[in-house]
Amino acid sequence: MKWPSAWVQTVISVHGERGEKWLAELDSLLASCAERWELQLMDRTPYELTFNLVLPALRKDGSEAVLKLGVPSRESRTELAALQLYAGRGAVRLLASDAERGVMLLERLRPGQLLSEVADDAAAVRIAAEVMRKLAVPAADAVAVGKAAGGAGFPTARQWASGLERLRQRFDGGTGPLPEPLVRQAQLTFGQLLATGVSEPQQLLHGDLHQGNILSAVREGEASASWLAIDPKGVIGEAAYGVIPLLMNQLPKSRVERISLLRNRVHILSEALCLKRERVLAYGFSHMILSTAWCVEDGVGDSHAALETAACFAELQREEPALE
Known part of the structure; x- marks a missing residue:
């Protein structure tokens, strides 16, 4: 074929x-x-x-x-x-x-309607939050299954964050095409989040739960459609990290509109899932820089767009109290 x-x-x-x-x-x-x-x-x-x-x-x-x-x-x-x-x-x-x-x-x-086809962004974000609640699996319950399936088990947020260190190793301590100050700040932010995250409940996160990975379905015996996730990556981390893929997708091109939409999404998700806004924003910034490193590593993706979104998260961070 x-x-x-x-x-x-x-x-x-x-x-x-x-x-x-x-x-x-x-x-x-x-x-x-x-x-x-x-x-x-x-x-x-x-x-x-x-x-x-x-x-x-x-x-x-x-x-x-x-x-x-x-x-x-x-x-x-x-x-x-x-x-x-x-x-x-x-x-x-x-x-x-x-x-x-x-x-x-x-x-x-x-x-099979995609959540990305729901025109009302606020409604779509609330639907996604409900899916996240259904998918929540305590990390302890996931560890044994993950090891049985893959030997090394599910990766952790800490292991994902090490992608920034791999970037430096690839470029002999430098950051290649990525701005060094942003990579350094992302590494510091990840370190702070992971150090303070020990008090946050750890879960099995979907890892890629964005609008294109949530579909509608009417199952046999059900009267109406429900929304279901596809394509999980599976990563152990706190719930605040799990919402980032939803935040970073389907954003307007205008910086002003992008920041406004991100602010609204963070507010809805924080309220619906009892998340700390400052941690969501900090994860958003650091993960967007990590995404650029993955683009360089795999040779695919739009690193420029990820850097622009990272800048939007950084601006929103300045509106919040300092990360504790």
């Missing part, structure tokens, strides 16, 4: 030779999955592909499903482990899987 060239290039950019080998064997893997689970696979996908291949499928009983495949990695194993923990509560149901081959068979969510 012929796949989108941009997606193929992303797989190779992120995974290198392993990605090339996986792509070369992809048709064979698809045939194996179809035979194993008795699936009729579509030869084209209606979904926008990023790192994984996602294909609609029909099962033998006529029900719809989605086959998701990716280069086997720690991230694919922790996604699988997170879905097992959620068990369909606030998230898409896992129907079958093969962790060693990076394959998951998922329920297909219908009607």
Whole structure:
């Protein structure tokens, strides 16, 4: 089959030779999955592909499903482990899987409206907050499952933050294309957050819960649609860190409008989830700088936009009391 060239290039950019080998064997893997689970696979996908291949499928009983495949990695194993923990509560149901081959068979969510299509941003943020409440899993409950699924278990916010140190290692102590003062400030802020976060309850966070990863679905036996999460990364941290992907997505281009929208979103989420605004904003700034480091590391993404959003978080921080 012929796949989108941009997606193929992303797989190779992120995974290198392993990605090339996986792509070369992809048709064979698809045939194996179809035979194993008795699936009729579509030869084209209606979904926008990023790192994984996602294909609609029909099962033998006529029900719809989605086959998701990716280069086997720690991230694919922790996604699988997170879905097992959620068990369909606030998230898409896992129907079958093969962790060693990076394959998951998922329920297909219908009607499948994206939260990003909800025009009222405040309403969308409140919906997302409700999904976050459903997904909340204490860290202690997640550790055993994560280790069983991926050996090293779920990553922690501290481990994610170490991406900034990897950036410095890559550039012999420097920060390459990123402004050194911003990287230094992000490292200091992460350090402060993690040091003071020991008093905050630790949870299994989705890790990428933005407007494009929340869909509507009417399940059998339900009278109305509910909103469900897809594509969890799975990371251990405090709830204030878990809201950042929602904050940083679907922002207006105007700096003034962007700051106003971020301020409103932070207010809604802080009220709905009992979060400390200063910690949310501090995580927002430091994570946006971390995102730029990931862009450099993976060779994909828009680091310039992330830096602009980091500046917006920094401006909002100046409106708040100092981080304790």
